Amino acid sequence: MENRVAHLEKRIRGNLERLGFELHSFKVEWYNAVLPSAFHLPYSENTLAFVVLSIPAMFDKAFKPFLKNQLLEKIHDPVDQCVFHHLSLVRENLADLRVNIMYDYEMLPNRKPRFLAQTAAHVSGAAYYYQRKDVQQDPWGEKKIYGVCIHPCYGGWFAIRALLIFPDVEAPFLQQNLPVDCVRTEGEKIELLDKFNFHWQDWSYRDIIEVKEKYSEEQKMYFATPPAERLKLLGLQGGLKRNTMY
Incomplete structure (x- = not known):
């Protein structure tokens, strides 16, 4: 079983890492253990799952080629569709296995997210989820303070995109990698x-640690541009038509 899991992880990495994605494994038990039952994933405790992150390289290696090659009549969110496209290819390449994919933007009928992305990143060891409980001398009083994940290599210059869950694959032996507490x-x-709660628009929270790589100026400009103008920014406005292969 251990070799099966290692082989499966290798197969997925082969599809995603060259495109600017990271993959981190965890057991459903670790995720459910830190959350109220209303947010639990409905799988057995040893079920194998992976959290998928996009790192700065994804913009050039996956996103821009996707926009040029997948010409669509209607794009709601190009980045979401890019991630969906590449994870759909992963599913096709794993046709011998049952895989459930949850995307960070998906909501349940009760308007709760299908999964808590930052918790998944934390329990997988991908990134440390900093919350106000990590601060001993809390200075915020009655203010609502949201937590944020920081990656040990990319700081805040990354995104949590999806979960891959394998209902028929159990990994009772999997050892948990604790996230690096890099904001010391x-x-x-x-x-x-x-910075994250009150000045998130200036990107400065993302540089709380020294980073290996950050978003390019083009990438920052893209995400800072109103959604309706983003394709024009990349020179693709008016070039959208339906591709029946998508």
């Missing part, structure tokens, strides 16, 4: 949560 001091943690 109390002052830096306060600074991070301040």
